[in-house]
Amino acid sequence: MFKITTEVITGEEAREAVEGPDAGAVVLFFGTVRNNTGGRPVNCLEYEAYPPMAEKKMSEIAQEISDKWSIDRVAMVHRIGKLEIGEVSVVVAVASPHRKDGFAACQYAMDRLKQIVPIWKREIWADGEAEWVKPDAVFFDVPKSHKTAPQID
Amino acid sequence: MNVTVKYFAVCHEVLDRSEEEMELPDGATIQTILKRLEEEWPEIAEFYEVMQMSVNWEYATENTELAEGDEVALIPPVTGGCNV
Numbered sequence: 732m733f734k735i736t737t738e739v740i741t742g743e744e745a746r747e748a749v750e751g752p753d754a755g756a757v758v759l760f761f762g763t764v765r766n767n768t769g770g771r772p773v774n775c776l777e778y779e780a781y782p783p784m785a786e787k788k789m790s791e792i793a794q795e796i797s798d799k800w801s802i803d804r805v806a807m808v809h810r811i812g813k814l815e816i817g818e819v820s821v822v823v824a825v826a827s828p829h830r831k832d833g834f835a836a837c838q839y840a841m842d843r844l845k846q847i848v849p850i851w852k853r854e855i856w857a858d859g860e861a862e863w864v865k866p867d868a869v870f871f872d873v874p875k876s877h878k879t880a881p882q883i884d
Numbered sequence: 885m886n887v888t889v890k891y892f893a894v895c896h897e898v899l900d901r902s903e904e905e906m907e908l909p910d911g912a913t914i915q916t917i918l919k920r921l922e923e924e925w926p927e928i929a930e931f932y933e934v935m936q937m938s939v940n941w942e943y944a945t946e947n948t949e950l951a952e953g954d955e956v957a958l959i960p961p962v963t964g965g966c967n968v
Contacts, residue, residue: 762965778964779892779893779896780892780964781890781892781938781941781957781959783941784938784941784942784957785964787941787942809964809965820964820965821964821965841965844964844965845962845963845964845965846962847943847962848962848964849892849938849957849959849962849964850962850963850964850965851892851893851894851960851962851963851964852963852964853893863893863894863897863960863963864963
């Protein structure tokens with residue numbers, strides 16, 4: 732299961748998608764909305780995605796995991812839209828015969844998701860300002876604000 | 885030929901539209917689209933280093949040749965998941 736959704740994510744759907752009699756472990760990772768970034772209070776997050784490409788890239792990540800660990804039971808669900816503090820933005824589920832490979836594959840899936848899956852996050856700060864985020868740094872929020880150096884986290 | 889061009893995140897915001905149809909000359913590449921956008925939003929050129937492009941849901945380069953009906957997207961640095 733590889734899905735972009737506007738619905739609340741519980742993880743149950745992803746777990747059910749990967750479970751099976753040959754699994755000795757099911758690893759579930761939940762990404763949740765934190766109340767601050769680098770100490771600056773966050774009010775909420777907004778996610779935007781390119782759904783068909785995002786789901787295609789998720790399936791490619793699952794193929795990479797199959798090639799590396801021979802694990803074929805991987806599910807990824809990412810929520811888009813406005814998310815409040817504490818809500819689940821993403822779930823990765825991996826079922827494997829043994830836990831070690833399951834943990835490794837789950838971490839790999841999440842790392843790759845952040846590299847190649849077209850999903851974007853906008854931080855709405857508690858003070859009302861808003862910024863698009865890029866990996867490890869604030870990108871830019873308005874057309875001409877990029878003249879200053881990116882702020883490294 | 886006609887292609888669809890999609891804009892996400894900051895591109896969506898700055899260009900104030902999420903997609904459009906573009907009529908391009910035969911032999912056009914993604915570069916053709918980028919140059920056209922640069923006329924409207926000159927600052928975009930500074931982001932081409934970090935921005936990626938896709939054609940029909942696959943990452944592509946500026947030199948990728950386009951065909952009738954292609955779906956092109958500008959992909960700002962992706963930031964899915966959580967901050968961990």
